[in-house]
Amino acid sequence: MPLDYGASGMERFLQVCRHQEKPFPFIGNALAMPQLYARIAEHDVPVVLDGTGGDEIFGGYWYRYYRFAVAEALAAGDRRWLAASLAANADDAEIRAIAGQAMEDARPGSRAAPARLGIAGATGDPPDLDTFVRAAVWDAESSDPLEHFRGTLAAALVTDAGEGRLHEWLWQNDRNAMMSGIENRSPFLDYRLAPYMHSGYREKFVGPWNKHELRSLFTNFVQLPTQWRRDKQGFRWVYSRFLRHNREQVLELIAGSAILRERVDVDRLLERARGHDDYLGSSLLERMLCIAGLEQTMGLAASATPAARAA
Secondary structure (H helix, E strand, O other), X not given: OOOOOOOOHHHHHHHHHHHHOOOOOXXXXXXXXXXXXXXXXXXXXXXXXXXXXXXXXXXXXXHXXXXXXXXXXXXXXXXXXXXXXXXXXOOOHHHHHHHHHHHHHHOOOOOOOOOOOOOOOOOOOOOOHHHHEOHXXXXXXXXXXXXXXXXXXXHHHHHHHHHOHHHHHHHHHHHHHHOOOOEEEOHHHOHHHHHHHHOOHHHHXXXXXXXXXXXXXXXXXXXXXXXXXXXXXXXXXXXXXXXXXXXXXHHHHHXXXXXXHHXXXXXXXXXXXXXXXXXXXOHHHHHHHHHHHHHHHOOOOOOOOHHHHHO
């Protein structure tokens, strides 16, 4: 399905702000899914089943959960599983790096990495983003309960389901669906599947596969096209394309925010963003745009832009 980043891009973004009612990340789950639900609603489909919860219950995120599996295997002396897992993923530098860091952290005498000063950035961010934010932003604690978590894989999955990502996905999915009058259902959140969070790392990560239990279950009654694919991707939303297409509206919206000026040197950052796409597409500016959009659509700004009033 083609996504519209230009003609109605800003109007759609502000509509998402109005329905989400709290900050959200610039990802497909928040910004592309509303367009999918709108297309589904055109076919008079009243109820949609989604896969929310499958990753959190069955260990679907390498970058988020694999380090706990490695640490638990090391603590149990399970060298066989660890060797097999590393060999099966020898072609994936990211997975190898996750395992290497987990093994380093598990060494006797190893101390937890000190909390990073400054804002959490993204790959490709300009190196001086920290200089644009106030001290209160620097000192804010991370909202990610797994950032400094040390424990078993099962404990990490339970923590993430109760305090981390899962409730955010549920909020976003529900708001996205209701924008088009659709009821959203998540069968993987059936309470009878919750015990699978405790089945252990050997069942979750097998060779090159995550979510191995879930993939194997489907073999019993159906073969899915993506069941055994390693390169499967989520629903993408190319935020840089949206920002470039709507540059002036984006900068105008952020410039009109009163909330942001208490925490960020807005004018200096916007001046840099007008001439440099790496600042326009930075993770800091994304967050600022989300706050500015919420501020406008919830009636907190002194004056709303025409696009915000239309949304």
